[in-house]
Amino acid sequence: MRLFLRDRIAAILMLGVPLALVLSWVMWPALQSIYISTLRWSGTSQPQFVGLENYERIIDDPMFQTALENNIKWLVVFGLLSIVGGLLVALVVHEQIAGWKFYRSAFFAPIAISFVVTGFIWKWMFAPTGVINAGFESIGATGLTANWIGDPDIALWSIIIAATWRQIGYIMILFLAGLKAVDYFTIEAATVDGAGYGRRLWYVVLPALGPSTTTVIAVTVIDSLRTFDIIWTMTQGGPFNSTQVLSTLMWREAFGNYNLGYASAIAVIILLLTLGFVIIYLLRAIPKEAR
Amino acid sequence: MTGVRVTHIPERKKSLPLGTRITRLVLVVLLAFLSAAWIVPVMAAVLTSLRSFDGILTSGFMSLEGGLSFDNYVRAWQSGGGTYLWNSMVITIPALFILLFLASMAGFVLSRFDIPFARGIMLFMLAGNLLPQQILLIPYNRMAENLGIFDTHFAVILAHIGFQMGFFTFITYNFIRQLPNELFEAARVDGCDMFTMWWRVLLPVLRPPLAALGTLGFAWIFNDLLFALALIRSTDQMPVTVGLLSLQGQFVTDYTVLSASAIITAIPTIFLFIVLQRQFVSGLTLGSVK
Numbered sequence: 001m002r003l004f005l006r007d008r009i010a011a012i013l014m015l016g017v018p019l020a021l022v023l024s025w026v027m028w029p030a031l032q033s034i035y036i037s038t039l040r041w042s043g044t045s046q047p048q049f050v051g052l053e054n055y056e057r058i059i060d061d062p063m064f065q066t067a068l069e070n071n072i073k074w075l076v077v078f079g080l081l082s083i084v085g086g087l088l089v090a091l092v093v094h095e096q097i098a099g100w101k102f103y104r105s106a107f108f109a110p111i112a113i114s115f116v117v118t119g120f121i122w123k124w125m126f127a128p129t130g131v132i133n134a135g136f137e138s139i140g141a142t143g144l145t146a147n148w149i150g151d152p153d154i155a156l157w158s159i160i161i162a163a164t165w166r167q168i169g170y171i172m173i174l175f176l177a178g179l180k181a182v183d184y185f186t187i188e189a190a191t192v193d194g195a196g197y198g199r200r201l202w203y204v205v206l207p208a209l210g211p212s213t214t215t216v217i218a219v220t221v222i223d224s225l226r227t228f229d230i231i232w233t234m235t236q237g238g239p240f241n242s243t244q245v246l247s248t249l250m251w252r253e254a255f256g257n258y259n260l261g262y263a264s265a266i267a268v269i270i271l272l273l274t275l276g277f278v279i280i281y282l283l284r285a286i287p288k289e290a291r
Numbered sequence: 292m293t294g295v296r297v298t299h300i301p302e303r304k305k306s307l308p309l310g311t312r313i314t315r316l317v318l319v320v321l322l323a324f325l326s327a328a329w330i331v332p333v334m335a336a337v338l339t340s341l342r343s344f345d346g347i348l349t350s351g352f353m354s355l356e357g358g359l360s361f362d363n364y365v366r367a368w369q370s371g372g373g374t375y376l377w378n379s380m381v382i383t384i385p386a387l388f389i390l391l392f393l394a395s396m397a398g399f400v401l402s403r404f405d406i407p408f409a410r411g412i413m414l415f416m417l418a419g420n421l422l423p424q425q426i427l428l429i430p431y432n433r434m435a436e437n438l439g440i441f442d443t444h445f446a447v448i449l450a451h452i453g454f455q456m457g458f459f460t461f462i463t464y465n466f467i468r469q470l471p472n473e474l475f476e477a478a479r480v481d482g483c484d485m486f487t488m489w490w491r492v493l494l495p496v497l498r499p500p501l502a503a504l505g506t507l508g509f510a511w512i513f514n515d516l517l518f519a520l521a522l523i524r525s526t527d528q529m530p531v532t533v534g535l536l537s538l539q540g541q542f543v544t545d546y547t548v549l550s551a552s553a554i555i556t557a558i559p560t561i562f563l564f565i566v567l568q569r570q571f572v573s574g575l576t577l578g579s580v581k
Binding site for chain 2: 006010014015018022036043095102105108109110111117122130131135165226233251266267268274282
């Protein structure tokens with residue numbers, strides 16, 4: 001469309017103001033973090049340039065290794081549970097069996113509440129005298145009771161269950177949208193050729209879901225690496241750092257110990273780990289032929 | 292490639308039989324059990340919020356000892372729940388409307404006019420929304436201190452507007468791209484300037500995707516913890532997420548009051564979910580499906 005001078009100015013403002021906000025409140029602070037990661041700085045002291053020393057310290061820090069390992073466990077187990085679970089629920093709900101709308105709402109509802117509220121709800125589920133243990137005791141299965149988030153051996157897995165509870169509905173919705181786009185006539189043709197549900201699923205439906213799956217995986221990895229709220233609400237990284245992940249460690253270093261340089265270096269590492277998946281997501285979101 | 296679809300999941304579709312009648316029955320039963328399990332935690336929280344702490348201490352969760360009452364809600368509200376809820380609204384609603392207005396302007400300019408590097412600008416803005424929030428927290432804290440807006444709602448609002456702008460712009464950009472050219476040509480012939488075109492022609496057409504985006508955005512901003520944690524210190528300025536954590540410090544293991552607080556603070560988003568479920572669903576699939 002051709003623009004007159006007055007409209008040119010309007011266009012510059014209409015794009016310029018939002019762009020300036022992104023520059024000043026996202027890109028600029030992100031660059032600042034990268035710079036702070038090369039400093040030794042408590043926030044009140046005189047900042048001292050130390051080059052890559054913070055990164056060297058991180059590599060040797062056993063706490064960082066624990067956090068990274070926990071984050072990888074989180075990524076793999078939470079990712080698999082929510083993606084496979086979400087896909088299965090989506091496949092069944094998609095068939096519109098009796099009561100499917102109710103099921104869809106039931107799985108989907110937790111999305112509306114925050115991770116903090118999710119953490120509150122599940123902290124009580126998992127409490128020593130909480131819902132799960134009380135349930136087991138009432139049916140006489142006292143052998144199954146446990147200190148779900150107080151025992152360092154199982155605390156991380158308990159929180160993953162709580163997080164999955166909230167995530168499955170989201171993944172389900174993404175796959176349902178993908179399933180809607182699967183070509184009905186291909187499925188019909190396969191049925192006419194005598195393919196049962198299993199073969200239709202394997203050869204027609206799942207391959208057609210490929211693009212949705214790429215998005216789902218990218219979103220899940222990005223979310224997993226920056227997961228914070230639910231862990232902070234339920235255990236703050238404890239007991240004995242058994243639920244410490246990169247983001248909780250970063251928070252503790254920054255706002256607990258005031259090691260701003262060290263904490264920024266952790267944040268930069270989180271960014272680098274997610275970068276590949278961010279690029280995958282971006283290229284899928286805005287394809288080249290876009291204009 | 293049609294870009295983003297802003298349709299909801301259809302109520303009826305052509306469907307093929309899923310295996311035999313028996314497999315269907317097994318699936319229905321399984322799904323019924325599983326979805327029941329999904330509701331249990333919420334039901335448990337509601338039930339607990341109505342019990343008395345002493346009742347639970349003496350006879351456990353699996354009883355109704357001590358009776359049911361709304362006392363815990365009163366305590367949760369008086370202990371700060373009401374203030375937190377108000378603060379969250381004061382942060383969420385302005386942030387959301389400013390985002391919707393500014394992002395629809397940026398999406399309009401980027402998608403309908405010959406802007407150099409439009410795709411690059413769009414990628415750049417969306418990339419901002421995909422950064423891990425962790426990388427922003429320390430600079431936010433410093434910037435807010437330096438600008439003298441630390442511990443104010445304004446700082447949190449600015450952080451949300453900046454961080455979400457890329458995604459909001461991306462959604463409107465995709466939607467506006469699919470609109471017919473005639474719509475804007477006609478307005479142009481009528482002598483509309485840019486701003487009038489945006490306000491009079493575009494915004495009315497954009498209402499459905501903005502509703503979906505707004506519903507989702509409300510939940511995101513309302514449910515955010517990190518930005519508020521990094522930017523707010525005083526108890527009387529806290530939004531619900533940070534406020535809940537402070538209540539947790541206060542009531543420790545009294546899960547009756549804690550459950551009531553959690554439920555009170557979740558009411559706005561749950562209400563939104565019930566009333567606008569369709570917008571919610573299409574909001575979630577915005578930008579993720581082609």
